[in-house]
Amino acid sequence: MDISDYMPMFLAETGEHLQELNLAVVRLEENPEDRETVDEIFRIAHSLKGMSATMGFARIAELTHEMENVFELLRQRSGALTREAIDTVLACLDALQGAVDNIEATGGEKLDPAPLILRLHELVRERTNEQLVASLGGVDLPDLSSAAPDDGEHVVHVSIELADDVLMPAVRAHMLFTALSEHGEIVGSVPAQEGVELFQGRQVDVWLTTSHEEDALVAAASHISDVVGVTVAEADASAPVPAVAIAPAQSAPADSRSTAEVAGGATTVREDAPSSKAARTVRVDAERLDALMHSMGELVIHRTAVEALTSSLDVPGLQQAMQELTRSSQALQAMVMQVRMIPVEVVFLRFPRLVRDLSTKLGKQVELKLIGADTELDRTVVDALGDPLVHLVRNALDHGLESPEARTAAGKAPTGTLEIAARHAGGSVIIEVRDNGNGVDPQLVARKAAERGLIDPAAVEDIDMRSAIELLFAAGFSTAETTSDISGRGVGMDAVRAKIRELGGEVVMDSTLGQGTLAQIRLPLTLAIVSTLQVEIAGAPFAIPLDRIERTLRLSEQTVRSAAGRAMLVLEDGVLPLLDGAAAFGRYGGGTDHEFVVIVRGQDRRLALTVADLVGQRELVTRPLPAIVSDGEPVSGGAALADGRIALIVDCDALALLASSASVGAHFGSLIASDDTAVAVADAVAA
Numbered sequence: 001m002d003i004s005d006y007m008p009m010f011l012a013e014t015g016e017h018l019q020e021l022n023l024a025v026v027r028l029e030e031n032p033e034d035r036e037t038v039d040e041i042f043r044i045a046h047s048l049k050g051m052s053a054t055m056g057f058a059r060i061a062e063l064t065h066e067m068e069n070v071f072e073l074l075r076q077r078s079g080a081l082t083r084e085a086i087d088t089v090l091a092c093l094d095a096l097q098g099a100v101d102n103i104e105a106t107g108g109e110k111l112d113p114a115p116l117i118l119r120l121h122e123l124v125r126e127r128t129n130e131q132l133v134a135s136l137g138g139v140d141l142p143d144l145s146s147a148a149p150d151d152g153e154h155v156v157h158v159s160i161e162l163a164d165d166v167l168m169p170a171v172r173a174h175m176l177f178t179a180l181s182e183h184g185e186i187v188g189s190v191p192a193q194e195g196v197e198l199f200q201g202r203q204v205d206v207w208l209t210t211s212h213e214e215d216a217l218v219a220a221a222s223h224i225s226d227v228v229g230v231t232v233a234e235a236d237a238s239a240p241v242p243a244v245a246i247a248p249a250q251s252a253p254a255d256s257r258s259t260a261e262v263a264g265g266a267t268t269v270r271e272d273a274p275s276s277k278a279a280r281t282v283r284v285d286a287e288r289l290d291a292l293m294h295s296m297g298e299l300v301i302h303r304t305a306v307e308a309l310t311s312s313l314d315v316p317g318l319q320q321a322m323q324e325l326t327r328s329s330q331a332l333q334a335m336v337m338q339v340r341m342i343p344v345e346v347v348f349l350r351f352p353r354l355v356r357d358l359s360t361k362l363g364k365q366v367e368l369k370l371i372g373a374d375t376e377l378d379r380t381v382v383d384a385l386g387d388p389l390v391h392l393v394r395n396a397l398d399h400g401l402e403s404p405e406a407r408t409a410a411g412k413a414p415t416g417t418l419e420i421a422a423r424h425a426g427g428s429v430i431i432e433v434r435d436n437g438n439g440v441d442p443q444l445v446a447r448k449a450a451e452r453g454l455i456d457p458a459a460v461e462d463i464d465m466r467s468a469i470e471l472l473f474a475a476g477f478s479t480a481e482t483t484s485d486i487s488g489r490g491v492g493m494d495a496v497r498a499k500i501r502e503l504g505g506e507v508v509m510d511s512t513l514g515q516g517t518l519a520q521i522r523l524p525l526t527l528a529i530v531s532t533l534q535v536e537i538a539g540a541p542f543a544i545p546l547d548r549i550e551r552t553l554r555l556s557e558q559t560v561r562s563a564a565g566r567a568m569l570v571l572e573d574g575v576l577p578l579l580d581g582a583a584a585f586g587r588y589g590g591g592t593d594h595e596f597v598v599i600v601r602g603q604d605r606r607l608a609l610t611v612a613d614l615v616g617q618r619e620l621v622t623r624p625l626p627a628i629v630s631d632g633e634p635v636s637g638g639a640a641l642a643d644g645r646i647a648l649i650v651d652c653d654a655l656a657l658l659a660s661s662a663s664v665g666a667h668f669g670s671l672i673a674s675d676d677t678a679v680a681v682a683d684a685v686a687a
Contacts, residue, residue: 006168015100021044024044026353050196057103063092084123098110169199173191175224179220179223180206292339294621300529303329340379347389359397381523384503432521433519440472449471477494503524504530529620531547534616534618534620535598535613541615542585542647543650548652549601554596561575578608584658595611595613602654605656634650634657636654
């Protein structure tokens with residue numbers, strides 16, 4: 001069969017299986033008595049082997065087959081697996097992930113399973129009869145030479161119907177065999193288990209010797225994707241049962257009820273196929289979602305244009321019709337955006353394995369807490385969030401948390417805590433990485449910065465916690481004494497800030513020496529459609545994200561002072577740097593285009609930006625700008641307006657970096673008052 005059509009589905013499901021296996025193995029290492037995790041591991045590994053064999057990837061199938069022998073040991077052991085066993089299994093998972101990545105890139109496995117298979121063989125020992133009895137719950141081993149079931153067991157006929165649009169029926173059949181075999185012994189099946197790779201039908205029949213209830217069998221089969229119907233009935237002893245090994249693979253009969261009639265007296269346990277979970281979900285290519293969002297964005301632009309055109313018309317019923325159109329389009333917009341939302345758990349699931357490996361390498365004891373994994377974010381944001389979070393977690397483990405000996409000496413518990421939490425906050429998502437380690441030492445950071453020429457050695461003693469944290473974000477800066485594969489190369493925190501800023505977010509840190517560090521990332525829910533305040537600066541349209549705006553003011557009604565060559569806006573709650581909007585965006589060298597001022601939040605500070613006019617709130621479809629267009633200006637993207645013009649999206653973090661520049665704040669002429677006392681206050685605040 002042509003497997004190219006099934007390749008995206010195979011890659012997606014295999015990636016999910018490998019991630020689940022990594023998480024399950026780490027979870028089992030922490031809690032060896034978790035039998036549900038043991039069963040989950042065995043089931044996932046078996047499914048992975050079947051999928052790989054069906055797709056023709058023999059080396060992956062070979063390695064997963066050998067891994068099953070080790071996973072089978074999990075079912076008979078009462079104690080924890082050795083560190084060697086866990087390390088070997090995780091090494092196999094890494095190799096499988098590499099093979100899958102290579103399949104996606106080149107189409108070939110490029111996997112040599114021999115060394116790993118040798119390591120797996122060293123873990124497997126011959127099982128005694130007593131171990132086998134124990135693994136079956138203490139019962140006597142059944143005499144398989146006889147077809148008669150034991151006391152309390154009976155032979156049932158399970159008939160499973162697959163969805164008409166199932167892409168990989170052979171894989172689903174294999175998964176059904178695996179799921180049902182956990183509830184008894186399969187004595188016959190159509191298609192046969194051997195040769196199931198050729199199966200292309202829509203119905204699977206299994207004859208099973210079991211003592212389990214029908215509901216358990218239905219639940220096990222219904223759990224498999226693309227299953228739309230399950231029927232369980234007592235098998236007719238007089239009817240022939242197809243042999244497991246020799247029954248030919250065949251497609252489903254024209255009348256799916258015929259097999260039930262053979263069984264006699266069949267009871268349909270589940271007929272409501274449309275209500276099944278498998279039938280309610282569908283995989284959609286990410287590019288299609290992007291195209292859908294793009295079209296939705298165009299609709300938003302056209303809706304805004306129609307609203308502007310109809311606002312001045314006096315046509316009976318027009319305004320009501322426009323309101324209904326707006327309501328419907330906004331509901332559609334919300335639904336489209338919801339389709340793109342996926343839980344941040346997709347990123348979080350990689351951290352148990354990462355923390356386990358790094359803590360072992362560093363000789364530290366770490367308790368990982370994941371909070372709010374079901375918090376949803378736009379798929380584009382989630383895809384780009386992984387690397388920045390990995391940097392923060394690695395820094396927390398390497399630089400933040402101390403060794404057990406150091407923690408004990410400091411009066412702390414030997415096991416440190418690393419907490420990764422996500423939550424919604426208005427139109428944003430906040431993700432926090434918190435540790436209860438040693439915290440940031442401002443003097444240590446200052447000395448390292450002086451050694452690297454980032455600050456004057458004379459300023460070392462004056463560095464406070466806020467300044468020290470800002471130094472941590474400097475390119476090429478590191479406090480590590482030696483370079484390792486974990487840290488010390490000075491590539492990390494600056495990359496984190498740059499990446500988060502690309503996503504339209506911000507990252508801030510806070511630390512208390514001896515108590516720990518908190519890194520907080522604030523991101524927009526989606527990058528596609530952003531709520532903004534449209535403003536005019538020097539005759540050009542700009543858009544400021546609403547979640548960064550604190551308030552707007554009329555500049556002529558405010559007090560402006562000069563401090564150290566910079567204009568400062570004096571408010572009741574503080575004194576803020578005042579930026580000339582036209583100069584900040586390179587429109588001209590400054591002037592009197594200062595009708596309004598917008599108070600925005602950039603990084604960890606507030607600032608004031610002058611604008612010519614406040615146009616109003618707009619929902620804009622953002623697009624990235626070419627480097628040649630955005631170079632040198634504090635903008636993060638562009639958006640098409642209803643009138644055809646392009647509005648530049650203001651980068652508030654970049655504006656914060658300009659706040660200390662006199663060139664963007666010294667052109668306010670008569671607006672600057674001459675109150676010496678106010679100047680002194682402003683100068684002190686600025687310092």
